[in-house]
Amino acid sequence: MADWTDCLNFGISIAKQASEVGVMATNENAVKLKSSPADLVTETDQRVEKILISAIRNRYPQHRFIGEESVAAGEHLELTDSPTWIIDPIDGTVNFVHRFPFVAISIAFTVNRQTQFGIVYSCVEDKLFYAQRGGGAFLNGEPLHASGQQGDITRVTSHMCYITHDIMSRDDVALSTMTSNIRRLLQFPVHGVRALGTAAVDMCQVATGGADAYYHIGMHCWDIAASAIIVQEAGGVVMDTDGSEFDMMSRRVIAASSAAVADRIAQVIQAFPCCRDDEDNCGCGATGVN
Template sequence: MKELQTAIDAARQAGALIREKAFVSKQIDVKSSASDLVTEVDKEAEKIIRRFITSHHPDHVILGEEGVDAGVVAAKEALTNHRVHEHLWIVDPIDGTTNFIHGFPFFCVSIAYAVKQEVVLGVIYDPIKDELFTAEKGKGAWLNGEPIQVSSERTLAESLLASGFPSGDPAGMRQVNTDGILRLSPHVRNIRAGGSAALHLAYVAAGRLTGYWELDLNAWDLAAGAILITEAGGMVTDTIGNPYEIGVRHILATNGSVHVAVKQALAEAGATGF
């Protein structure tokens, strides 16, 4: 699929800029609060991606994080307005912006392509480690050209999970997510919170994490990682078990074997977000 090469090339071009600017003084802009940080690099990276996609697919539509106002309402409205298009690119130029600002090397470029609201390819690029995760519907998932698959852990006791905390937290989701962590932590090997939803999902696909859940995320955080996991043999739903689609905001993604156990624990803790 020619769109896959477009996504790869766009991610690498944006990643080159991000890598060049990482760990140096950055001009920080603030959308709506100190927790919603946007860097000039973020904006320039999205411009690079938009230019590249538009030059190769001028009739396609792009939903990018930097083109959307801050807040849940604006994000939902933007998705509603964009998802009706047959050919839709879903872009996060830097997933993990706060990490980038602080020089914490866990951030990535995330690009997905959906046809009639179904994600058919995803690319996640970590410019610091030069790791390129790719997936195409029906063709598997790959890391730097080598096939990947989800982990083989079969019980919670063996599992390394990850989660995260939404920025701003207008709906109190941080506390809800903390309730889930407290419920699960005694039963798993450990839990991580790295600060990039897309990279966490890529790590589930690559078998580095057994599973990941988080509440109140946006389409651009999840779309590319979701297809990576399904193509790597894993399972992606919302936190109460409904199949993934691009409108999902409360995500649960695992190797499949522990999916039901994690879902049940979140339900018992009242930590599904619903």
């Protein structure tokens, strides 16, 4: 089995370097719309992605890339068996624009379509989450462990905090489904529902044990690829919202402290129509914005 530790260490290094661009640009006013009023892109998103891809390409010229801004600019999204870096240069662009302090650089690395490591650097907090397949998950060098919450979440008063994501679609069907899902979950004895505005950091809260579950429908592979392996290596469970095996291209995810919790959420929530990331000419309206 190949050892991708050198790639992991390099990814951590360039994530921290690139974050300096974002931190320095917190007063940026050059904001553009992509697919909706909530789907924003800034010059900093594009600049950070170029910095990351340029650095990786110089060191690993044979590797491939999937980047949020590159795809938005028209590049074809295809996950192959080749070593591939999946990059979200600023996860939480809306937060970034409004100076809400949860903004992250997210980097995943896949080989044979399997994630080998993930890096999520929450820039303002200076929190570095990372994990390598079979090597555990860490936050600033300290091991991470999911809470391991078990039991029947419908009957037992639990310590659970479900994290759902921002309202990322303005489509009537999607809005109705999302609000209905929240109502269903709040019928359980949960302590609360929270969202930080960045899928990557939200999902990493499951890895820390601070949250017991997270679900999202309509995001993109670059939003969750890195944090998924971080949750798994912390002892958590990641699956599709229909209860099947996790597929980062499906644009649906449940991350939970245990299989029991993940399965119960899958039984309760409903999905809305959402094209796959690797499906061309999508018109479903699920923007997956942050």
